[in-house]
Amino acid sequence: MNLLIVESPTKTKTISKYLKGDYVVRASVGHIRDLPKSNKKAIDIAGGFIPHYEISKGKEKVVSEIKDLAKKAKEVILATDPDREGEAIAWHIKEACGLKKPKRIVFYEITENAVKEAIKHPRNIDENLRRAQEARRVLDRLVGYDLSGLIWKKVRYGLSAGRVQSPALRIIMEREREIRAFIPENYWVISGEFETENKDKIILTCEEEPKDEKETNHILELARANPWKIIEIKQSETKRSPRAPFTTSTLQQTASSRLGYSPSRTMSIAQKLYEQGLITYMRTDSLNVSKEALPQIYGTIEKQYGKEYLFPRIYTSKSKSAQEAHEAVRPTNFNLKSAGHTDEQKKLYKLIWERTISSQMADAKLLKTKVSANIISEQQAIIPNFSIIGSITVFDGWLAADKAAHGEETQIPKLSEGEKLKLLNIESQGKQTEPPSRYTEAGLVKELEKREIGRPSTYATIIKTIQDRGYVIKEGKTLLPTDTGDVVSTFLENNFSQYISDSFTAEMENKLDEIAEGKRKYEKMLKDFYTPFSKEVKVKSKTTEKITNLGEADEKYKCPVCGGPMIIKLARTGKFLSCAKFPECTGARKIDGSIMEGPKETGELCPQCGGKLIEREGRFGKFISCANYPKCKFIKQSTEQEAKAKTGVNCPECKKGEIVERRGRFGLFYSCSNYPECKFAIKAKPTGKICKLCGSLMMEGTKTIPERCSNKACPNHNPHKTK
Template identity: 40%
Template sequence: MSKNLVIVESPAKAKTIEGYLGEDFTVKSSFGHVRDLPKDNNAIDIANGFRPTYEISEDKKEVVAQLKKLAKEAELIWLATDDDREGEAISWHLKEALNLKDNVIRRIVFREITKNAILNAIKSPRTIDIDLVNAQQARRILDRIVGFELSPVLWKKIKMGLSAGRVQSVAVRLIVEREREIEGFASKSSYKISALFDLGKGKTLTAELPEKFNTEPEARSFLERCVEAAFSIKNLETKPAKKSPAAPFTTSTLQQEASRKLYFSVSQTMTIAQKLYEAGKISYMRTDSTILSEEAIQKAKAEIESAFGKEYVQVRQYKTKSESAQEAHEAIRPTDFSAQKVNGDRNEQRLYELIWKRAIASQMADARLERTTATIAIKPAAATNVESAQLNNAGELKEQLVATGEVIKFDGFLKVYIESSDNEEDDEDSKGMLPPLNIGQALNLNHMSATQRFSRPAPRYTEASLVKKLEEMGIGRPSTYAPTISTIIKRGYVVKEDREGKERPYRELILKQDKINETTLKEITGAEKAKLFPEDIAMIVNDFLVQHFPNVVDYSFTATVEKEFDEIAQGRKEWVNMLEGFYDGFHKRIENTQEIQRSSVGKSRELGTHPETGEKVSVRLGKFGPVAQIGEAEGDKKPLYASLKKGQMMERITLEDALELFKLPREAGSFEGKPMTVAVGRFGPYVKHDNKFYSLGKEDDPFVLTEARANEIIINKRKSDSEKFIKEFTENPDVKVLNGRFGPYISIGKQNIKIPKDKDPKNLTLEECLNLAKTTPEKKGKGKFPVKKKK
């Protein structure tokens, strides 16, 4: 048996490390945490200093037993878990669970899984940092207390199954407040002036008026002043400029950029990054530091010199913005700058390439640019009715058009990498070159337009922009962003989806050949892609927490708690004192909720009365989601209910909108002499005909579905069914010959049987089908381990 046992968290990490150490070392995985707080209310003894009770997880008992056996046979146990609070806590739990004595433990840390990093770590072991462990314990205990004490309050006052959390509830609040900000936003229109000039020989120049006009009459008046006007280059100004590269990736900037460039979700980014780290391809992926080690900088410099030349090198060290960042840690970077590819799937290669480019670019020279601004004077025709106050001393309009262009003189880091932005307007990295121009040059106007544009509210959050906001506010840490977002989506507070925009008319005035033409055009506005939308339950729970537990969802308070965790990690604060300071006020508020009447929580909203019956119309939170209701339960009389449409919110729906919902079920004509009924069921909208159900497509609105479209849905479904069924047997209805995704097959109950190539599916007999079923072994479930019998 090896003298040394190395324990890490994951099998992939173990496999990589084992290749770097000699035969005196055995490397095993703990598969993450081996102990945790039990799921009952007895996990934390609050009265006795918040003392936690830990237990070995059921699925880890065998792992712990194997590690105990190996630890007894080894002389030294090297705890090589991740270099952060969570990793430190895993090492401490391993020590406790395996009953290890201090004299046999060696704690080693590294920020990348390379041979040098591992061997250097072996040379400089340390003890377990109990301050880091306490910071992790404090976070875990505080979050457990909030969840276990606050969630039951939500069950009693709002709805069963709800949950609350210190960071998740703040994230939900951000999304709810942004939604209300968007809903309350009053869009204002303005008119943007742009002009296109013909310069001859196929060359053109585009210019804009820097100011916008608030009204159409103002925009029209400006165009009228430009009728038969003379246009010329008034001034040309050329200035040198530069662009500097962004810092290497932190966890949050990697999540943001992978979302923008690769369309990865936050959790997907972290899963792929974990694989790259464990394979020894990148440094540790949970970090808020932008620092690169001197060794990494020198390797990046060598790669840049080799690939691009010395003039492309510009060594930098970035200062981390986050106050809590651990400067001893590094930014996310490749472990080998000379490797531009990795052995992995397509997404691993794409993310690695992004990390490589960002890290390399950070040590490359600034891009040198030349920005040219051309100012265009407008001299009205003598016959134009222009007031003297609108002219300058030269007899030109005071308004001047401006054309801007950009020339890259030296590409520098742009040769490798261009950073993306959440703002589409900021993503125009180059404005293009201007054609050759001279001061005094006369310009020939092709056309000038005044286009109506509308102000837009702040955008809804994407996963990446929510991470950015949380980081800016000091809420959460690199390890918490992905699980926080996953939790609020999983709990049903937030939905991540695309939504179609709405058609909106806009006005455009065009001056061409000295005539002004006007037109009304249409554009799609408000289309959303992969945005986070709050559900009704998020609105209700958020309002309840803001009213009754303001500190839990207070932004500055939540950020302060994070700083206190940092102080515990640095040994500057006692974790028990920190928890006591939070708990006393929090628990008093929990006790005070006994006085809150369930009926006072805003779970329903009265909309008005039914115009025909005079009954009350309202919306409320039902068992399966928000519903509209007509009438009240009185004796045998029951109210009518209708589910809200997707995208309808309880706090925004009108009486008219609610009454529309009760138009279903409705008759949509007939087919083959039998009526068709359109309704919405548990699995969505459908057409019912002759006791058979036909699902509507995503593009179909059940409220306006026509008879012709309903007929089409039925015919299409019948056709697809007829194409699916190749053969059936009346003597045994369970046996069917079907057309599947991968070709014809036999279906008998839950068993699917492949048809041999020499058999014609149409000519199969019942006997042949049954014989093929007998000779085809049933498939075993994938990825399942046999269940061990208890002794």
């Protein structure tokens, strides 16, 4: 018997199908060992940054089972994922189970061919790869522990900081400050509706957008007072090339913008597709497509779209770091146009299929037509040209496979130069320049990659961490920093600017890559970093003041208790105004100056620990939490808040509960009050009406569609498209 060990049960199932007879396949179910929670025991710094691992809780059984099987096995093969994390898991299994000479195999797709081929070419565990993973783990633990400790002392208990999460938070805060400093400017957009000689209608827009209302009116006057003609028609052919196949980062970005998935959700769906053998390994920054896959892609394109659509291309990645996985994310079998068990798996698979296929297809050809017109007057061209640009697809090329990438087509009626136009109507619209926009999750992944912060294996975790810590919240699609995020980032930027800079973080990633390549030594790298860093933390611990005061409050807000001046402070729920004489006087106001009711005991006891329950006011209204926070994290909505959340609409699924408003990681949603027994939920507030087409609940829509069906499959979900 041969024993083959992987990290996930799904992978076990897929591989068992391929290996008949002599193989027993077992899963470690993720990591089996980790650093202990207590920091003293975790890392022996003086001894050379030696980590002391402990078997993770609940993994004792897995370890002893593997030990038993290994004794009976002729050969033990470690087939964990093909990157540093996978190499580390393999090494931990070897160490914890006392395996003598296990073989290590890697494959980038879980297909019969790839697995059987890998078994023919085993190697030893790559000490450099697993050391690089260990260095990252130790580094992150040391930085996180030291910085968090300092922030507990200087800002507030329970907060955290981290080597890569803090630079990401800083990037968000830098944008936020740009937005705060932004001064909007007025400008006017002028558009006219014209009739051509053929009685077609056409809308032309002024090529300049005046910043001044007087100038705008001047243009309007001349436009109305004079006859018009077409002065130029310019045609040009342009092309659009397909994009490279997916890397982790572009997969996360596209899944976010097209499907609305967060990076961590995308990664967990992709992982399931990978483990079923449907796609190649999803953590990669390579644009490579294997020699075996290319002919399959070419064949699929010729068969499904025709010869003229095929255009073989080679993509080279600009990432200089040779990460271990060396293929782009692609389907393993191109004949499968649809695959996956669930709706979300199918959607992500389709995205990957389309992206890979279209990357080997011909350019799309577009015909652009620019029509410019002006007034006919004695003084000639005293107002800017009015124009329109039309765009028609002459050949769709790769867009045939990736229909969602198709832009809007603008058709322009047949016109000729010199043709007279009749002005029907002209209007100006006052607008204001917009501040730079906040990052979306997809935008932040792109920014992190551009600045070389993080790696395919870490983007999703970074973005999840800053949200889990309460430094950033997601509103709609954008990431909004909280007051706490602002204060923590400002503290770190003022005191550890070098350590959370782009260049430093990117340099550390490069050093980790060099450890993986065997070009840099583990102990020296950690020592070179940690010696000055820990000294800096100690110095800052003595020299920086505790942040108790975030500035003076507006003078018009006096303490509601003693009438004295107030200052801005940070609470768990955000900024508020506190009496400057605190703790002698406990008067407080909300940040907007309104009166705040202080924390109040409710008289009830905590169902989790028996402590007193306390009602407080937070960012999203009143809530009840345990007096033993942060030891006990029990939290619930206040009765008043609960009443506000009720919609009065009964749950159509269990017919017992009521639909109530809830706040989740993706913002507000509406679900059954019988949760978790009933999992019914919809995205927007139900209006109380029932859909005439399918009988589902109707819900609030947008400005243009005031009401829509909550059932996504119903045509009434997008009523504007049914007309």
